[in-house]
Amino acid sequence: MCGILAVLGVGDVSLAKRSRIIELSRRLRHRGPDWSGIHSFEDCYLAHQRLAIVDPTSGDQPLYNEDKTVVVTVNGEIYNHEELKAKLKSHQFQTGSDCEVIAHLYEEYREEFVDMLDGMFSFVLLDTRDKSFIAARDAIGICPLYMGWGLDGSVWFSSEMKALSDDCERFISFPPGHLYSSKTGGLRRWYNPPWFSESIPSAPYDPLLIRESFEKLLLRG
Numbered sequence: 001m002c003g004i005l006a007v008l009g010v011g012d013v014s015l016a017k018r019s020r021i022i023e024l025s026r027r028l029r030h031r032g033p034d035w036s037g038i039h040s041f042e043d044c045y046l047a048h049q050r051l052a053i054v055d056p057t058s059g060d061q062p063l064y065n066e067d068k069t070v071v072v073t074v075n076g077e078i079y080n081h082e083e084l085k086a087k088l089k090s091h092q093f094q095t096g097s098d099c100e101v102i103a104h105l106y107e108e109y110r111e112e113f114v115d116m117l118d119g120m121f122s123f124v125l126l127d128t129r130d131k132s133f134i135a136a137r138d139a140i141g142i143c144p145l146y147m148g149w150g151l152d153g154s155v156w157f158s159s160e161m162k163a164l165s166d167d168c169e170r171f172i173s174f175p176p177g178h179l180y181s182s183k184t185g186g187l188r189r190w191y192n193p194p195w196f197s198e199s200i201p202s203a204p205y206d207p208l209l210i211r212e213s214f215e216k217l218l219l220r221g
């Protein structure tokens with residue numbers, strides 16, 4: 001599981017606001033009993049409740065890039081993290097967490113890396129250099145994510161509705177396979193498999209091929 005809560009642009013850097021966000025993050029404690037973490041940058045807060053799975057000793061979150069200008073809070077598991085790390089030779093990883101790869105991929109590819117991830121995930125990433133942020137959810141929505149808007153102009157993301165419903169004027173269930181970018185201010189679909197198209201398949205029915213494809217998928221899991 002793991003629980004994530006991110007509050008961006010809340011316009012309040014008081015201790016009272018920080019305490020409120022920690023209190024709200026505690027509402028997700030049942031999702032992650034192993035660690036509680038929070039990173040704040042000006043009026044942006046990223047919190048995490050961790051159920052430690054990959055690298056329990058050093059993978060506490062939020063996670064960062066090398067100089068800590070990129071911060072990320074993640075629920076989920078990135079199955080192909082070793083493969084992706086191998087592509088990021090010039091990067092120095094601080095932990096053995098599968099999720100750290102997200103911060104480094106962002107440095108290389110900006111918003112265009114989400115379809116490189118093989119796994120189940122919901123995450124929020126803050127780039128402190130320009131205070132922009134992105135949030136994304138896996139292709140079919142295995143990991144939950146909600147998004148909300150506060151009256152003060154703040155944008156909220158949470159694994160469960162209960163951490164944002166009291167403080168947001170309105171909120172939605174974050175659509176699976178989508179990415180939110182603060183730069184464009186909107187949601188867009190990152191998951192675009194060829195079978196989303198309306199075209200009717202012309203390949204003849206081949207039960208053996210179907211069986212082999214299913215087996216391949218199961219072995220990968």
Ligand SMILES: NC(=O)CC[C@H](N)C(=O)O
Pocket residue numbers: 001002050051052053054055059074075076077078097098099
């Ligand atoms: N439970 C989770 O979402 C796990 C997060 C991350 N993969 C870890 O192992 O810590």
